Amino acid sequence: MWRLNNKKALVTGGTKGIGRATVMEFLELESEVLFTSRSESDISAFETELKDKGYSAHGIVANSAKKDDRIKIKKWVEEKWGKLDIVVHNAGINIRKKAIDYSEEEFRKILEINLTAPFELSRLLYSNLKESGNASIINVASSAAMQDVGTGTPYAMSKSGLLQLSRSLAVEWASDNIRVNSVSPWFTKTPLTESYLNIAEKMKSILNKTPLNRVAEPEEISAIISFLAMDKSSFITGQNIIADGGMSVNAT
Numbered sequence: 001m002w003r004l005n006n007k008k009a010l011v012t013g014g015t016k017g018i019g020r021a022t023v024m025e026f027l028e029l030e031s032e033v034l035f036t037s038r039s040e041s042d043i044s045a046f047e048t049e050l051k052d053k054g055y056s057a058h059g060i061v062a063n064s065a066k067k068d069d070r071i072k073i074k075k076w077v078e079e080k081w082g083k084l085d086i087v088v089h090n091a092g093i094n095i096r097k098k099a100i101d102y103s104e105e106e107f108r109k110i111l112e113i114n115l116t117a118p119f120e121l122s123r124l125l126y127s128n129l130k131e132s133g134n135a136s137i138i139n140v141a142s143s144a145a146m147q148d149v150g151t152g153t154p155y156a157m158s159k160s161g162l163l164q165l166s167r168s169l170a171v172e173w174a175s176d177n178i179r180v181n182s183v184s185p186w187f188t189k190t191p192l193t194e195s196y197l198n199i200a201e202k203m204k205s206i207l208n209k210t211p212l213n214r215v216a217e218p219e220e221i222s223a224i225i226s227f228l229a230m231d232k233s234s235f236i237t238g239q240n241i242i243a244d245g246g247m248s249v250n251a252t
């Protein structure tokens with residue numbers, strides 16, 4: 001049961017960072033994987049890299065915030081797999097600003113990618129998840145969902161909404177044996193955070209707040225996603241697993 005045994009998995013935002021580590025780990029655990037990204041060249045480069053390592057996964061150019069692109073994902077799943085066992089809503093963006101400085105367009109963009117897309121894509125794929133008879137949705141939230149960590153208000157709002165999306169769908173879809181959980185990472189070394197973590201004073205401030213005195217590797221987050229995807233976690237639904245090196249329990 002510590003495997004994914006040919007389960008069919010979709011990972012949004014699968015070419016970089018946490019999504020990429022998740023695709024790799026799912027393949028190592030013997031899952032079949034479909035991943036998305038907005039960049040055709042990133043997808044073909046990752047597909048080639050995987051082939052060289054002896055794995056086969058399919059990538060689709062799709063912006064999960066766009067309805068037509070979500071329909072494209074649905075069509076692929078319908079045609080190739082029919083059922084779907086795992087969905088990881090990982091694609092996410094941030095724009096860091098003071099609340100007063102966001103344009104309406106920036107605010108909407110963050111909410112559309114981080115929150116609306118997981119809701120709409122989950123609904124679109126509901127029949128395929130139901131057909132699985134044993135499905136798991138994992139939403140990648142953030143420490144920012146639970147407290148202000150200086151990421152900017154729209155990002156925090158979107159991730160907080162994602163936690164409640166997980167709880168509500170977990171209850172509504174439990175009778176279809178679809179589990180829905182969240183993972184909330186604190187700072188993790190990925191392209192999204194690279195430039196921020198390269199600022200020495202920012203890194204120092206993060207480490208001061210983090211008892212384990214380091215940031216996470218993407219593989220430390222994909223390990224939790226994999227656990228929630230597999231049958232070993234079969235009685236866990238509606239929960240949020242926090243991976244923050246002790247940051248949230250530190251008041252020293």
Ligand SMILES: NC(=O)c1ccc[n+]([C@@H]2O[C@H](COP(=O)([O-])OP(=O)(O)OC[C@H]3O[C@@H](n4cnc5c(N)ncnc54)[C@H](OP(=O)(O)O)[C@@H]3O)[C@@H](O)[C@H]2O)c1
Nearest residue numbers: 013015016017018038063064091092142187188190191192
């Ligand atoms: N890194 C952290 O410290 C951290 C902490 C807490 C939570 N998180 C969350 O973890 C998730 C992954 O973050 P990350 O740090 O791994 O980010 P990343 O390094 O920027 O990677 C994000 C991936 O998602 C894709 N993507 C972004 N927007 C997309 C969209 N609209 N449709 C499809 N694909 C899209 C990107 O590819 P393209 O750009 O090619 O589309 C890329 O493959 C995000 O939800 C983020 O909010 C990260």
